[in-house]
Amino acid sequence: MVIPSVLLNFLFPSPSSWFVTAMLVVNLSALTDAAYMEIKGKHLRYSKFLNAGGVAKKQDMKLSSRNGMLLFYTPAFLVGVASFFVVPYQDLRFVLLASALTLHFFKRVLEVLFLHKYSGSMALESPIIITMSYTSSTATMIYAQFLSRDVPEPTVDLKYVGIGLFFIGTIGNFYHHCLLANLRNKGDKEYKIPQGGLFGLVICPHYLFEILAYAGISSISQTPYAFAFTLGTIFYLIGRSYGTRGWYLSKFGDKFPKDVKALIPYCEFANNLRRTPNTLRLIIKMAIPSIFLNLLFPPPSSLFVTTMTVVGFSSLTNAGYKEIKGQHMQYSKFLNVGVVEKEKEKEMKLSSKNGMLLFYAPSFLVGLTSFFAFPHEDLRFGLLVSALTVHFFKRVVEVLFVHKYSGSMALESAIIVPLSYAFSTATMIYTQILSRDVPEPLLDLKYVGVGLFIIGEIGNFYHHWLLANLRKKGDKEYKIPKGGLFDLVICPHYLFEILAYVGIASISQTLYAFSFTLGTIFYLTGRSYTTREWYLSKFGDKFPKNVKAFIPYIF
Structure with a gap:
């Protein structure tokens, strides 16, 4: 009843599972709150935001950026791989979803190991939160798809559209990660204003393409949980891109081109976000x-x-x-x-x-x-x-x-x-x-x-x-x-x-x-x-x- 009837043409019915329902609420609310905190300047402390918003505490446990990023993605990749053995005889949609998730996190692991250049560390609480989020969302997405195996397919089949969106998003994300990596020479640890690709229009095109990849994954799945997680991811990456643009403005001042937006080319939305009260806490x-x-x-x-x-x-x-x-x-x-x-x-x-x-x-x-x-x-x-x-x-x-x-x-x-x-x-x-x-x-x-x-x-x-x-x-x-x-x-x-x-x-x-x-x-x-x-x-x-x-x- 919560889902408008028009959406039932695009989604499987919500499974009668309190676990999936609870995880939907947890992930959507947590990602939305994380976006709100990013806009407020209370960042997840990794990458350029390690010490942003305040002085780091001496007792803060830290992890090298490479090891932290590897921890972000490896468990979710292993969950994807394991699903092929735990649930080996499922339908095409299930296989496509598990394949997309596994490929997504395998790509991220390869980028960590062989592409990205790192210059510091991250607060240990960030890899704990992010690893739990990625792992739980991947497992729940696969499980929600498994529960949908015996219910009627949505009227509108989006899985092939989803495959296209996923590959466009994955390739675009990888390309802009390559551009970021190539900004630094060997041993260089300084940040620079990125150029090339869509960096001339937005400061976070890799986030834009990541959203496109998740939109593809949720279109392959067509479950309420997958779309809810994608929506939460959109909220979080909007907040993170807003914070990223603010960071570049503060670091490079007039050298940073003012016409470069946060996430969406030519759109002022992410540049003018307003704070909303956090009532649940x-x-x-x-x-x-x-x-x-x-x-x-x-x-x-x-x-x-x-x-x-x-x-x-x-x-x-x-x-x-x-x-x-x-x-x-x-x-x-x-x-x-x-x-x-x-x-x-x-x-x-x-x-x-x-x-x-x-x-x-x-x-x-x-x-x-x-x-x-x-x-x-x-x-x-x-x-x-x-x-x-x-x-x-x-x-x-x-x-x-x-x-x-x-x-x-x-x-x-x-x-x-x-x-x-x-x-x-x-x-x-x-x-x-x-x-x-x-x-x-x-x-x-x-x-x-x-x-x-x-x-x-x-x-x-x-x-x-x-x-x-x-x-x-x-x-x-x-x-x-x-x-x-x-x-x-x-x-x-x-x-x-x-x-x-x-x-x-x-x-x-x-x-x-x-x-x-x-x-x-x-x-x-x-x-x-x-x-x-x-x-x-x-x-x-x-x-x-x-x-x-x-x-x-x-x-």
Whole structure:
């Protein structure tokens, strides 16, 4: 209903996926806010804008420009490549989309390695934000296309128009990148006014052609998510080009030709942008009861973190509600529960062991990488990263050496859950970095958090071990678990997992960490409720009625 009916001729219907809907909102709002911040002079700190808008802080972690740019594009390229193996038998439109995305980021990687000339470094927070944006948008675009495989094609087919736009945009972008690279001789680190191509008309023709390439990609896809991401990219590059033109004017003064526009030839639009109020961040800050300010760091002035807080919490809450309704995440004992028989045949599956490994390995790598990316942060940061890394390392070890698996899981779950874990882990770490220069909360909970985390991890592992020992080698049947707290609740492992996350949130003491923990509680409440119902339906009178879902004697 949100999309005007005329657009339905050009777009696939929005998929009934809260994940895709949430990512659409996150990316569009985050990119729009990034554009607004660029216009205000608060730039993503890379390239010529490393120290723009203020003096760099000594404690700012930096990365060489080449390594940072390589980090921008490599994960998204790998996501594109992986899609050919994970989803190998899709239709022409899917193949064209995956090919365009893979080619786009492969070109960017090659340019970083062999074309561009670099003269400095970038603030580490920029490659974190941009890498997450590119990777998540690429994965979500591919996933949204996958979900559109069984719905009617749009009335107007734009995929061949999209191919043309994509190649024009890619070639034009590459050509102007070549012109920029050729401005500098070997060893030259000074900026110069670019010339040639469309540089005589606009200062950022490479952005103009990049927009054209993304317009091609979204035309190939024809999904609402792809067009929303392209729209957000347009907003951001308008803001960045506006900031770039202002930078050249300030650096070169009268030497810079005044008739050269920002992004669009002969158009004054990007040269006369006006500021608009950023209300979402203000609303979120005002919504926090003052009593919590004694327990939490102030929310960082980052729309990305604010949006991730809202979307992460609402998505987990919604997932918990859907579990209670019987609309389960399709893994473990709930693989085909609540799924129409015809859909079972179409659903792509992955072995449970491989799927579970995919759940946890990316988040473990995010935690491990942060030790090397941020080696000189404070004790609280070190404890948080250690807790997250240990948590997901434990889960990986359990998958490999403890759990016994008997089936498969839906590919959709193997996409949604890893993305959720990986981005929540990265966002929690990033939020902690943003909190390093603000006053500590009045009540220090980090040591309490360490204790809760250790108790939660040990209790979770112990009950996972009891579950694994229910089955002998080759046994695939479910049994009623016994021992430990299984005599009181059917999901004590969830109870201890919640305790571990409460510990992590207490170590962090950021709003994001607590909101994610609260969302996790809602989700595991729903999952434990339906787990108990499943055991009751499978074992009937054999299942002890006094065994609750996951809180002894209560629920």
